[in-house]
Amino acid sequence: MPEVDGRLMDDTQPERAMGEGRAIVYRAIGRVENDFDEPAPPPEIRAVESRIVIDPSLAEGLKGLEPGRRMMVVFCFHRSQGFDLLQHPRGDRSRPRRGVFALRSPRRPNPIGVTVVDLLAVEENVLRVRGLDAINGTPVLDLKPA
Amino acid sequence: MPEVDGRLMDDTQPERAMGEGRAIVYRAIGRVENDFDEPAPPPEIRAVESRIVIDPSLAEGLKGLEPGRRMMVVFCFHRSQGFDLLQHPRGDRSRPRRGVFALRSPRRPNPIGVTVVDLLAVEENVLRVRGLDAINGTPVLDLKPA
Numbered sequence: 001m002p003e004v005d006g007r008l009m010d011d012t013q014p015e016r017a018m019g020e021g022r023a024i025v026y027r028a029i030g031r032v033e034n035d036f037d038e039p040a041p042p043p044e045i046r047a048v049e050s051r052i053v054i055d056p057s058l059a060e061g062l063k064g065l066e067p068g069r070r071m072m073v074v075f076c077f078h079r080s081q082g083f084d085l086l087q088h089p090r091g092d093r094s095r096p097r098r099g100v101f102a103l104r105s106p107r108r109p110n111p112i113g114v115t116v117v118d119l120l121a122v123e124e125n126v127l128r129v130r131g132l133d134a135i136n137g138t139p140v141l142d143l144k145p146a
Numbered sequence: 147m148p149e150v151d152g153r154l155m156d157d158t159q160p161e162r163a164m165g166e167g168r169a170i171v172y173r174a175i176g177r178v179e180n181d182f183d184e185p186a187p188p189p190e191i192r193a194v195e196s197r198i199v200i201d202p203s204l205a206e207g208l209k210g211l212e213p214g215r216r217m218m219v220v221f222c223f224h225r226s227q228g229f230d231l232l233q234h235p236r237g238d239r240s241r242p243r244r245g246v247f248a249l250r251s252p253r254r255p256n257p258i259g260v261t262v263v264d265l266l267a268v269e270e271n272v273l274r275v276r277g278l279d280a281i282n283g284t285p286v287l288d289l290k291p292a
Contacts, residue, residue, distance in 0.1 A: 024222050024285060026170045026256040058255060060231040064248030074220070074258055076170050085206040101289035102210030109204060110172040110287045112220055114260055139170060141256045143247035 028139035030054035030125075032075065032132065039079060039106075042133035049120065052127040052140055059125035062143075070146035071119045073132055076139045077111035113138075116146045174285035176200035176271075178221065178278065185225060185252075188279035195266065198273040198286055205271035208289075216292035217265045219278055222285045223257035259284075262292045 034050040052073065054062065065071060086097040087105050100108050117131040127143075134140075180196040198219065200208065211217060232243040233251050246254050263277040273289075280286075 022173070024172045024174065024224075024287070026172070026258070027168070028170065029255050058231060061245040061247045061255070063232060063243075063245035065245065072260060074256075074260060078170075085204065086209060098210035099207040101207045102291055104290055108288060109175050109207070110220075112172070112288045114218060114220060114290065141170070142254060142258045144250055144260060145248055 026076075026141050028055075028076070028141065029058055029143075030140045032134045032136060032138040032140060034132075034136050036135040037137070039135060042104075045133045045135065046115075046131050049128055049130050050117075050132045050134070052129060052132075052143075054125045054127070054140075056125045062122055062125070062127070065119060065122055065127070065143070067119050067121050069119055070116050071127075071129070072142075072144040072146045073113075073115050073117055073129070073134070073140060074142040074144070075113045075115075075134050076141055077106035077108075077113050078137070078139055079135070080106040080108070080111040083107045083109055083111075112141070172222075172287050174201075174222070174287065175204055175289075176286045178280045178282060178284040178286060180278075180280075180282050182281040183283075185281060188250075191279045191281065192261075192277050195274055195276050196263075196278045196280070198275060198278075198289075200271045200273070200286075202271045208268055208271070208273070211265060211268055211273070211289070213265050213267050215265055216262050217273075217275070218288075218290040218292045219259075219261050219263055219275070219280070219286060220288040220290070221259045221261075221280050222287060223252035223254075223259050224283070224285055225281070226252040226254070226257040229253040229255055229257075258287070 030053050032050050036045050088097050089095045115133055117129040120128040176199050178196050182191050234243050235241045261279055263275040266274040
């Protein structure tokens, strides 16, 4: 069983039901740095500036990213554990439960987050962005034009 | 070394440079079905209707997805092998090379695709969509509201 940032994918996990599928393995291309060491409401996190520190060996891949443009960040909800197929939106029990695929909850079968952010600056292998709802230390999987 | 749909993550692969990062492991929640068994230009694939067949054990997670709305599909470019940090946009050598993170090329450090599609219908564990640029058999990792 591989070491994982996301979750351990063994037979004791809910993924058992998806056992037919083979493992799909990725590695972080970088990490998020900001002041949120613990989960917080997404609007609070999105309001601050975050740094995305890319592995220096991949920095050439940032060529063409232009400050002032929007960019998609794909990341791993590394603190998320388990999931429910039906969840109350934003955990608000006054709202009826919906399917996890109709929600952006981090508690999902594959804990992947996708957020479009404002790219403020590119400084060698470091991107400064605003609008990212990922906490400090979050592994980043990919960046794409928005 | 785990079996993978994406790529084998051993020391002979370009991922070696990212060796500091631990493996992040996902499993397909479903598969794409359409008439494209081989890679084709994205506009051609996007023009056809695709089916996304979700693992029946996860079908409850689709509750609240509404036909007529747009939806984000996160998938694995399972046929992609290797990557270059600088690539010609759409493989067009007349255009200057750009960084892979400023492109949507499938040949990326983590071969993840993200596409917003039109949801045409939900039939139990099967979604009919248009606008998806993924070939037949593509492993689907996640679905989110657009």
